Amino acid sequence: MNIASLEDDVDQAELIRHILAEAGHECTSFATGKALLDVLRKRQPFDLMLIDWEIPDITGIEVVRWVRTHVGYDLPLMFVTSRTLEKDLVAGLQAGADDYVTKPIRIGELIARVDALLRRRAVEAIKEQSAIQVGRYTFDETNYTARLDDENIVLAPKEFELAMLFFRNPGRLFSRDVLSAAVWNREIPATSRTLDTHLSNIRQKLRLRPENGVRLASSYALGYRLEIISEADDGNA
Numbered sequence: 001m002n003i004a005s006l007e008d009d010v011d012q013a014e015l016i017r018h019i020l021a022e023a024g025h026e027c028t029s030f031a032t033g034k035a036l037l038d039v040l041r042k043r044q045p046f047d048l049m050l051i052d053w054e055i056p057d058i059t060g061i062e063v064v065r066w067v068r069t070h071v072g073y074d075l076p077l078m079f080v081t082s083r084t085l086e087k088d089l090v091a092g093l094q095a096g097a098d099d100y101v102t103k104p105i106r107i108g109e110l111i112a113r114v115d116a117l118l119r120r121r122a123v124e125a126i127k128e129q130s131a132i133q134v135g136r137y138t139f140d141e142t143n144y145t146a147r148l149d150d151e152n153i154v155l156a157p158k159e160f161e162l163a164m165l166f167f168r169n170p171g172r173l174f175s176r177d178v179l180s181a182a183v184w185n186r187e188i189p190a191t192s193r194t195l196d197t198h199l200s201n202i203r204q205k206l207r208l209r210p211e212n213g214v215r216l217a218s219s220y221a222l223g224y225r226l227e228i229i230s231e232a233d234d235g236n237a
Contacts, residue, residue, distance in 0.1 A: 001047040001118055002026045006036050006063060007080065008055045015105060016050060016080065023111045033058040037066060044071055048117055053081040053092070061095045068096035076117040080105065120181045134167045135213040135228065137206070148212065153205055156198075158183055163202045166216065166226035175223040199224065 003025050007013040013029045020027040028046070030036040034057050039045070049067070053060040064077055079092050079100035089100055098117055101110050131140045138147045144160055146153045155163060161183045165174070176195060180188040188195050199216070202208070208216045210229045218224045 002028065002045060003114070004036060004039075004046045004049045005029045005080075006033065006050065006055060006060065007052045008032065009052075012052075012103070012105075016110075019105070019107050019110055020114070023114070025114070032056055033060075033063045036063065040067065040071060044075065046075065047121065048076045048078070048114060050078050050080045050114075051097070053079060053083050053088075061092060064092070064095045064097050074121070076121055078113060078117060080110075116177070116181065119178055120185075132164070132167055134170060137167060137212075137214070139164055139167060146206065148207065155202065155205060159198055159202050159205070162198050163206060166202075166224075170214075170226045170228050173223050173225045179224070 003020055005013060005016045005020075005027055007016060007029060008031045010031075013031070017027040017029055030039075033055055036049075051060040051063055055063075060079060060081070064079075067075060067077060073096070076099075077097045079089075079097050080103065081088075081092070081100060082103045083089065083092075084102050092100055098120075099113055101113055131142065132138075136149050139145070139160075141160075141164060144155075144157070146155055146160065146163065162179065165179070165182055174182075177187060179195060180186060183198075184194075199218075203216050208214050208226070213229050215227045215229055216224060217227050
């Protein structure tokens with residue numbers, strides 16, 4: 001992934017670049033907001049942006065607001081900042097940032113948060129396809145309709161989004177964190193029953209059973225996946 005880093009401190013910029021390179025990402029560093037915005041005006045080549053709060057020419061918040069106005073909300077933005085006051089962090093998130101990491105940078109935390117934002121973006125890109133058909137199931141996101149053969153099935157909005165995510169990616173294992181980020185745009189605590197309730201609802205409403213050619217398999221420690229069941233598999237079950 002190509003990541004932009006807006007950081008005027010040379011040592012900090014090199015540290016960020018090194019951490020990202022070790023994690024397998026490309027990193028383009030910018031020392032001023034103007035230099036970064038000049039690139040964004042010509043094209044949008046980045047998968048994610050890391051933004052320092054205090055830079056020489058304009059503030060990080062101004063950069064975030066410009067990106068949200070002119071580029072949109074598809075590009076993940078994360079502050080990397082020395083500011084730790086709650087009011088500052090809230091202001092950054094309200095301006096349009098997706099997340100933040102405070103300095104001094106902790107390598108594991110930075111990588112984890114970067115990877116989480118990139119996973120969320122990948123899931124959202126997958127969700128752009130409007131209609132799909134898998135076996136006996138048909139989903140149309142334009143009309144928010146679901147069918148098993150010729151039978152219409154009524155799903156609540158979040159149930160529909162969750163079902164679409166699984167049916168677009170049969171066989172793919174989704175962790176609880178990825179499902180929460182993709183459907184609710186936030187982390188859902190393990191103690192909450194929200195995700196479990198929605199999973200139970202789509203399993204029952206869509207009748208996700210081997211006799212219908214599918215199965216929603218779960219491992220609480222690892223996550224959930226939609227499995228396509230062949231007739232041979234069903235016969236041996």
